[in-house]
Amino acid sequence: MAEYFNMGGYAAWIWPCYGLVTLGLVGVLVTTLRGLNARTREFEALKSARRGDGA
Amino acid sequence: MHRFANPTQFMRIANAIFPWVAGLAVILFVIGLPIALVTSPPDYQQGETVRIMYIHVPSAWLALMVYGTMAGGSAAFLIWRHPIANLTAKAAAPMGAVFTGLALVTGMLWGQPMWGTFWVWDARLTSFLILFFLYLGYLALGDAFEDSERGDKAAAILCLVGSINIPIIHFSVTWWNTLHQPSIMKLGGDGVKSSVDGSILLPLFVMLGAFTMYFFAVLILRLRSELLAAKIRNARLSQAAVGDALGQAAE
Numbered sequence: 001m002a003e004y005f006n007m008g009g010y011a012a013w014i015w016p017c018y019g020l021v022t023l024g025l026v027g028v029l030v031t032t033l034r035g036l037n038a039r040t041r042e043f044e045a046l047k048s049a050r051r052g053d054g055a
Numbered sequence: 056m057h058r059f060a061n062p063t064q065f066m067r068i069a070n071a072i073f074p075w076v077a078g079l080a081v082i083l084f085v086i087g088l089p090i091a092l093v094t095s096p097p098d099y100q101q102g103e104t105v106r107i108m109y110i111h112v113p114s115a116w117l118a119l120m121v122y123g124t125m126a127g128g129s130a131a132f133l134i135w136r137h138p139i140a141n142l143t144a145k146a147a148a149p150m151g152a153v154f155t156g157l158a159l160v161t162g163m164l165w166g167q168p169m170w171g172t173f174w175v176w177d178a179r180l181t182s183f184l185i186l187f188f189l190y191l192g193y194l195a196l197g198d199a200f201e202d203s204e205r206g207d208k209a210a211a212i213l214c215l216v217g218s219i220n221i222p223i224i225h226f227s228v229t230w231w232n233t234l235h236q237p238s239i240m241k242l243g244g245d246g247v248k249s250s251v252d253g254s255i256l257l258p259l260f261v262m263l264g265a266f267t268m269y270f271f272a273v274l275i276l277r278l279r280s281e282l283l284a285a286k287i288r289n290a291r292l293s294q295a296a297v298g299d300a301l302g303q304a305a306e
Contacts (some may be wrong), residue, residue, distance in 0.1 A: 004093075008103040013168050017161045018092070021110045024157045025269060027148055032276050039283040046290050 065139050069275045077272040083265035091258040098255065104291060107165040109258045112294055113266035115158035116187060120222060121151030122272065124135070126218040127194070129211035139278075141207050144214065145197060146277035150270060152190035159183060178227035182220055189217040273303035 007014045091109035098105035103172050128144035131137045147229040162180070174180065200206035239251045249256060275300040 007106070008097060010103045010168055013104060013164045014106050017107045017110060017155055017164050020113065021157050024153050028153050029146055029273055032280065036276055036280040036283070039280055039287065043283050043290075045286055046287060046294075050290070050294075 073275045074270045081270035087107045087261035095258045098162040109140040109262045111161040113263045118155040129214040155187045175234050177233040179233045
C-alpha cells in the first residue's frame with residue numbers, strides 16, 4: 001500500500017496534481033450551486049414581495 | 056439556430072440534457088479515476104508521472120474548448136445580439152480560467168521531475184499563460200463598466216481578438232522547437248493515429264470525456280444562475296420604475 005502511494009518516487013508531484021484538480025473542479029461546482037441557490041431565494045423573495053403589494 | 060436564442064426554449068433543452076451530462080460525468084469519473092491512478096501501467100520513459108497526463112491534458116483541452124465556446128458566444132452576441140450567447144460566454148469564463156490555471160499548475164508539477172524545471176518560456180507554455188491572462192482580462196473587463204452592457208460588449212470584443220491565440224497554442228509545438236512535446240494524436244487521411252499505446256490512451260480518453268461532461272453539466276447550472284440574475288435585475292428595474300411613477304403621481 002505504502003509502495004503504491006509512493007508512486008515510484010514521484011508521489012510529491014502526482015498527488016498534489018490530483019489534489020489541486022479535485023479542489024478546482026469541486027470548488028467550481030460548490031460556488032456555482034451556492035450562487036444558484038442564493039439567486040433562487042432572492043428571486044422567490046422578489047416574487048412574493050410583489051404579490052404582497054396586492055398590485 | 057435562432058430558435059435557440061429564446062431563453063425559455065434554450066433552457067428547456069438545456070434542462071432536458073442536464074441529467075444525462077451530469078450522470079455521464081459521474082460515471083466517467085468513477086470509471087476513469089481508478090484506471091488513471093491504479094490499473095494503467097507506468098510509462099516506459101516517464102514512469103508513474105504519466106498519470107499526471109490523465110488530468111493535465113483534459114484540463115488543457117477544456118481550457119481551449121471553453122475559450123472556443125466563449126468566442127462563439129461572443130460573436131453571436133456582437134452580431135445578432137443574442138442575450139443567451141452572451142450569458143453562455145459569461146457563465147463559461149470562470150470555468151475556463153480554472154481549467155487553464157489547472158493545466159498550467161499540473162504542467163509545472165510534471166515539468167519539474169521530467170524536464171528538471173517548473174517553467175520555460177517556450178512557445179506552448181507562453182501562449183498558454185497568455186490564454187490565462189485573456190480569461191482574467193475577460194472577467195475583469197465585464198465588470199469594469201457602470202453600464203453592464205458596455206462591459207459585456209468590451210469583454211466580447213476582447214474574447215474575439217484573443218481567439219487568435221487558440222491556433223497559436225495548438226500549432227506552437229509544430230511551428231517552434233519547444234520543450235513541450237508535440238501532440239500525441241495525429242489526424243491523417245486514415246483517421247486518428249497515435250504513437251501511444253492503448254493502455255495509456257484509454258484512461259486519457261475516459262478522463263477527457265469526464266472533464267467535458269463535467270463542463271457541460273456545470274455550465275447548465277451556471278446558465279440557470281445567470282438567467283435568474285438577469286430576471287432579478289429586470290424585476291428590480293421595473294420595481295424602481297413603478298416606484299418612481301408612484302412618487303411623481305404623489306407630488
